[in-house]
Amino acid sequence: MANDKQKAYWSEVAGPKWLSLEGAMEARLAPISTAVIAAAALQPGERVLDIGCGAGRTSQEAAQAAGETGYVLGIDIAAPMIEAARAHAGGPKPGIAPLEFALADAQTAHFTPPFDVLISRFGIMFFDDPVAAFANLRASVKPGGRLAFAAWAPLAANPHWQIPLQLVAALTGPGNPGKPHAPGPLAFDDATYVRSLFEAAGWQNIEIRAQTVLLHGASLDDEARIACFMGPAGALLDEKKADAATREAARLAVRQALPGFATPLPDGSLHLPATIHLITASAG
Ligand SMILES: C[S@@+](CC[C@H](N)C(=O)[O-])C[C@H]1O[C@@H](n2cnc3c(N)ncnc32)[C@H](O)[C@@H]1O
Structure with missing residues (x-):
């Protein structure tokens, strides 16, 4: 079946890892939800679909923007993510759109x-067949419907991932390069390729903008831990089946390097510069 591998990965490996960080990923990525919601220009009363909603933080923000006459559905392929999203959202709230979550493959x-708007924060880079997925999603919006998605820009524009990856590779050796554009966090790092997918799926007025954002790290220690647990550096440690000593050496190396690319804030938290591709388009 389509996306079986990613379903298993997000249900059994990446999703449980993400959720074990107890909201740290959501806090870290909060500025990207803000950028997606702004690019979507959500209006009160609109019906919104959040794709690959994970634990549902962006869906919750969309529900605020859509107001009580709107409606938001968050979908995800991984059951643990949907369970977490439902638990975090709680019950209906006055002034906020009804918010539901469903286990579903967006492809x-x-x-x-149909929906007025599709949104996603990093939930759209994992399809086996992205053109089929974006064509399927185009069929789920009204005429004139629109989308606003965030995907990671290239590694070179994301030192919070690139530097930990280099430090880990120095300890473990490089990872398997894999196929170009294979499903994964960096699958949409090439804007020309991304445009070709949306064009082939029939979307119009496609814009792909590289936007710099400041991720919010809780502390140097937390960020060093997260950088070696999630993302490319964490994936390389997993691929190499790194032992505890190697993982600890990686964490210490990243902890030492962090002040070189993160800006400390007075409360001990950090700003980490990052770059996303902000994708917008309309269904025509
Ligand atoms: C990087 S996480 C982002 C989660 C969330 N949007 C956030 O930013 O907190 C990617 C999410 O996409 C989901 N996903 C991957 N493939 C999917 C598919 N075919 N259909 C729906 N969700 C999918 C994963 O299960 C995972 O929760």
């Missing part, structure tokens, strides 16, 4: 009635 699921 194949059908949605009626």
